[in-house]
Amino acid sequence: MRFGKRRAAVLLTALALAAAGCSSAASQNDDAGAGSTVPGKDSKAVGFIFVGPKDDYGYNQAAFQGSEEIKKAFPDLEVITAENVPEDDNAARVMNSMIQKGAKIIFATSYGHLDAALKVAEEHPDVVVVQQGNVIADGKVTANTGTYFGTVYEPVYLAGIAAGLTTKTNKLGYVYAFPIPQTIANINAFELGAKSVNPEAKTYTVNTSNWCDPAKQAQATQSLLSQGVDVITQHQDCTGTVIKTTEAAGAFTVGYHADASELAPKGWLTGSEWNWGPLYTDIVKTALAGEFTGSKYNANYRVGYKNGENPFIQSEFGPAVSAEAKAAIEQAKTAISAADGSPFVGPVTDQDGTVQIPAGTVPDYATLDGIDFFVDGVIGELPKS
Structure with a gap:
């Protein structure tokens, strides 16, 4: 798709x-x-x-x-x-x-x-x-x-900052289901957040083509770990398998959708969860x-x-998140919440080096609802339709 x-x-x-x-x-x-019919009343x-x-x-x-x-x-x-x-x-x-x-x-x-x-x-x-x-x-x-x-990608961007300042290998991992605009925006925001504090950070992607398949999730996670990835996040409906597999390997986890910190007492960094x-x-x-x-x-x-109404909130920090990372995240949250702020404020280039969002441009929500490219620093190809 x-x-x-x-x-x-x-x-x-x-x-x-x-x-x-x-x-x-x-x-x-x-x-x-x-006498009129009013929907829902x-x-x-x-x-x-x-x-x-x-x-x-x-x-x-x-x-x-x-x-x-x-x-x-x-x-x-x-x-x-x-x-x-x-x-x-x-x-x-x-x-x-x-x-x-x-x-x-x-x-x-x-x-x-x-x-x-x-x-x-x-x-x-x-x-x-x-x-x-x-x-x-x-x-x-x-x-x-x-x-x-x-705007899911906003707290995901902040989580990327935590990942970028925690990784030792500069290799981050992203397990995702389908290449829909929400997923693509999240992957890009995660990489942009990490790169904002660590220019060497790269985000490696694995596509499962399924919202919740534990076997595929475990395989995808192991594939990333075998490449030296030491921080893993995801865009999956059920998140337990990826988190447990990452924790068992001694790597770090960034959560998604709900608070799953109890599954990763050592490796949990932070995450994005719905309220x-x-x-x-x-x-x-x-x-x-x-x-x-x-x-x-x-x-x-x-x-x-x-x-001020985003139902997506940032999860609590885990023990591995440094004071430096917490301060950087707070500063970034203030910046992207401003009228002229965004995780995607230009210039933003894609994997081929083409400028997709010009310098100084702040894309609106409608534009990001149609995003169809990976930014520079994301490793992996988008599946073809």
Whole structure:
């Protein structure tokens, strides 16, 4: 799967369409009066579908923890969850089952759930269906659909600083699943963070073509270790295998998605973990108030350090992280949170030495949602489509 620069342009078009569509939908609701159907407003339940298990020390565990926060915030609502929901027609079947049980708000939490989510939303215009991490484009944004995500690459950049100042071999490792823009941005941010404090640092990549395959993860990790890599991170849904394998080899770990520091008491450096509770709560609150149509969630909603709402937070530091690294990370966080700051402020060159982001340019979230190249210092080729 390859995403080109066209993706960023499509996203910008989608956002413009969404803005126009939201304004129109809001006007229609105003004209319809009290008898109109407002998406999500009459919900008796909220549904969450997860592509994996809720205890994977990773992506699905973080999303499940966010759903638990909905129970606390809205005790009168039933929270319905479903684990191990494939990214195919089964997802639509599970979501329809939740709707039959009274759900008027559905969270489809995996990247590949988008098509099923759009199908369900089209069939049930009174149900708010939000999808985690993807982009709704080509005029498909409607009054009851939206996507949301955080700027994952920001805390990953900071974790790269910890890795760059800890490595002894200057070889860092990245186990990833698919070459989607989020993954590519994370790998690049990790390398750029490491290189900002250690120009000799290189990031070696291994692709598993699977969100959660422990056997492939163990093989990928061993491959990196055999090349002299001494700090390993990942973009996988379930993270336990990579962390345990790295810890057993006496190497260092950078976590992802959820706090898994207990799996690496010696080698844990830091990580990036989701705190979905506040964002999930705000989305549900917006839908129940009948304000989803025309709201900030009725399109492709992204939040980050710049607006102080990034649901991705930095994990606690492990014992191997130096005072120097902690200070450098704090300084970098302040810099990338500024209006003119970004892990990707130009110049940024790709593996071939071509300038992809010119000097002084601060790319916006839409542009980075379409990133399709590895930066200089990343070792490995992107799989061809």
